[in-house]
Amino acid sequence: MKRVAAYRTPYPGTQPNHLHPPYVSSIKRAPAKPQVPIPYTLSEVTGPLFGPEMVAPKASDLTRAHSGEPLGERIIVSGRVLDENSRALANTVVEIWQANAAGRYRHEVDQHNAPLDPNFTGSGQAVTDAEGRYRFVTIRPGEYPWRNHYNAWRAAHIHFSLFGPAFATRLVTQMYFPGDPLMPFDPIFNCTADEKARNRLISSFDWETTMPEHALGYRFDIILRGREATPMEV
Amino acid sequence: MSLQATTSQTVGPFFKIGLEWLYRDNLVGEGVSGERVIIQGRVFDGDGVPVPDAILETWQANAHGKYAHPEDTQDKPLECGFKGYGRVPVNAEGRFRLTTIKPGPVPGPDGNEQAPHLLVSVFMRGVLRRLVTRIYFPDEPRNAADFILNLVEPARRSTLIAKKTAGAPGTLEWNVVLQGPDETVFFDLGL
Numbered sequence: 001m002k003r004v005a006a007y008r009t010p011y012p013g014t015q016p017n018h019l020h021p022p023y024v025s026s027i028k029r030a031p032a033k034p035q036v037p038i039p040y041t042l043s044e045v046t047g048p049l050f051g052p053e054m055v056a057p058k059a060s061d062l063t064r065a066h067s068g069e070p071l072g073e074r075i076i077v078s079g080r081v082l083d084e085n086s087r088a089l090a091n092t093v094v095e096i097w098q099a100n101a102a103g104r105y106r107h108e109v110d111q112h113n114a115p116l117d118p119n120f121t122g123s124g125q126a127v128t129d130a131e132g133r134y135r136f137v138t139i140r141p142g143e144y145p146w147r148n149h150y151n152a153w154r155a156a157h158i159h160f161s162l163f164g165p166a167f168a169t170r171l172v173t174q175m176y177f178p179g180d181p182l183m184p185f186d187p188i189f190n191c192t193a194d195e196k197a198r199n200r201l202i203s204s205f206d207w208e209t210t211m212p213e214h215a216l217g218y219r220f221d222i223i224l225r226g227r228e229a230t231p232m233e234v
Numbered sequence: 235m236s237l238q239a240t241t242s243q244t245v246g247p248f249f250k251i252g253l254e255w256l257y258r259d260n261l262v263g264e265g266v267s268g269e270r271v272i273i274q275g276r277v278f279d280g281d282g283v284p285v286p287d288a289i290l291e292t293w294q295a296n297a298h299g300k301y302a303h304p305e306d307t308q309d310k311p312l313e314c315g316f317k318g319y320g321r322v323p324v325n326a327e328g329r330f331r332l333t334t335i336k337p338g339p340v341p342g343p344d345g346n347e348q349a350p351h352l353l354v355s356v357f358m359r360g361v362l363r364r365l366v367t368r369i370y371f372p373d374e375p376r377n378a379a380d381f382i383l384n385l386v387e388p389a390r391r392s393t394l395i396a397k398k399t400a401g402a403p404g405t406l407e408w409n410v411v412l413q414g415p416d417e418t419v420f421f422d423l424g425l
Binding site (some may be wrong): 003004006007008009010011014015016017018020023025026027028029030031032033034035036037038039040041042043044045046047048049050082083084085086095096097098099105106107109110121122123124125159161166167168170171172173174188191192194197198200201222223224225226 | 236243246248249251252281285302303319353360362381386420422423
């Protein structure tokens with residue numbers, strides 16, 4: 001018997017259901033049939049690994065991608081990537097993307113009539129260090145309207161994408177900002193039933209990483225799924 | 235002490251900004267062994283309308299059935315031109331296209347080999363946490379005994395098996411159908 005140790009099943013309510021009707025796009029895109037539970041195999045506990053050689057050091061500074069400085073409030077977003085067993089995840093790629101300070105994405109599909117910023121692309125990559133730390137320099141993204149319902153606005157957010165050590169640990173999420181008045185009305189922020197889990201998507205203002213005369217710091221720790229100690233029975 | 239995994243959120247419609255730098259639609263580097271295949275298909279929503287803003291990621295073993303990952307301790311060769319990771323967005327018509335090789339068999343949970351397969355993660359606007367599925371290969375005798383395929387009700391297994399394309403050897407078709415009678419089988423890994 002070749003059994004592999006599984007990754008942990010999330011605590012109920014801490015991950016979104018596929019169907020969340022207040023988020024209208026989920027209605028025609030959420031699978032309707034139950035998903036088929038399967039045991040972990042070698043396929044799921046392996047996964048793509050990308051080391052520091054993949055990412056240029058300057059890729060983590062979104063304010064220096066162009067010749068001039070982007071408009072907006074400069075911020076530092078940093079944190080640690082850990083697994084559920086509190087183990088630091090070193091050498092894992094963190095990808096981010098975001099709107100500019102006016103709430104506009106540099107993307108052909110974004111029709112919001114806020115200005116593009118010639119000095120801001122909104123794309124960044126970093127690799128965690130030995131303690132699982134990552135750090136980006138960017139500008140605070142603007143809130144923006146969308147067409148989910150009448151007068152719908154997205155709370156300000158930064159998209160995050162992480163790999164971790166296995167196919168099973170892949171995570172795409174969004175980071176929010178403390179005190180944003182739009183969060184209670186944002187169906188994407190609210191798609192997770194468990195309030196504490198939801199609120200962990202909100203970064204915290206951080207004096208420690210705030211740079212005098214330069215930029216405010218926000219801290220956002222990310223937890224990827226952890227491994228069970230023993231192989232599962234099948 | 236146990237932490238809880240961060241909540242998943244949708245990739246949204248603008249993922250190209252952040253994910254394009256790692257797009258990989260051709261996995262086959264120089265000197266890679268194995269049968270070349272093009273896997274192409276479309277993504278459809280619950281109305282049968284093509285989804286223009288999805289992105290697929292794939293993960294697979296090389297032709298020897300070896301994953302480029304330290305947890306794969308099998309005594310099989312790695313090939314430096316093959317990492318096994320693909321990332322392809324769909325176009326405005328919901329179409330994607332991936333060039334790769336047919337992987338070799340890898341160990342399964344019952345002690346037998348699994349049939350050759352790719353793992354697939356599907357992300358898109360409206361999908362709040364990724365969908366996980368697999369692509370198997372047509373005319374593959376190992377499919378009949380594959381542990382994972384046999385966990386799926388027989389009538390739905392065909393959604394996981396790519397189809398040959400008439401007149402185009404080496405080109406396979408595999409679609410993602412989000413709802414309806416032909417809904418693709420998605421797996422629950424406790425995600």
